[in-house]
Amino acid sequence: ETGVTQTPRHLVMGMTNKKSLKCEQHLGHNAMYWYKQSAKKPLELMFVYSLEERVENNSVPSRFSPECPNSSHLFLHLHTLQPEDSALYLCASSPSPGQGDVNYGYTFGSGTRLTVV
């Protein structure tokens, strides 16, 4: 275990469903991230939270809605998704710039494999 836990591991949902992905870390990190990994594409940074505030939103469609209730938990709420949204969704955490040495790597969860049918 890496210290970053993502649930569920697999999710199949219809285009009209609403579901949520969950990420939890107990590493004392203040920054959390959502990445999307599609086949044959680089990892795409979706959202960044630092000290529970969203600091970046990379032109992600509004059908993806993040939530960070505290520094240990991050959610990605999904609604009316499209088949092209099928991908591996990865959560990561890292010390934020204000927390000691900024030059740490990220710690990733194992991901949620999402299939939209």
Next chain:
Amino acid sequence: SQQGEEDPQALSIQEGENATMNCSYKTSINNLQWYRQNSGRGLVHLILIRSNEREKHSGRLRVTLDTSKKSSSLLITASRAADTASYFCATDARGSQGNLIFGKGTKLSVKP
């Protein structure tokens, strides 16, 4: 926007051989990191090299960084079948507040 670009896209070697993967990037960086991903799993951080460093070692891994050429290489010595995975470079660009941008990765296959 994509920052790191790995080369080659795929690499197949025999156990015991060395594997070299390269990464090129476009903008000034604070640091460059290498990650490994086993099929369908999360990424695991391998090594970080700062912009003022030229070489770094960790076990069988050796990373070099040439900021004048905006490139880095990852060398895995005496490879093992268990090294089979995808390897990604990621750059922490200056002014990015620590947000990493990843390349498409190199898929390494080590045959026993």
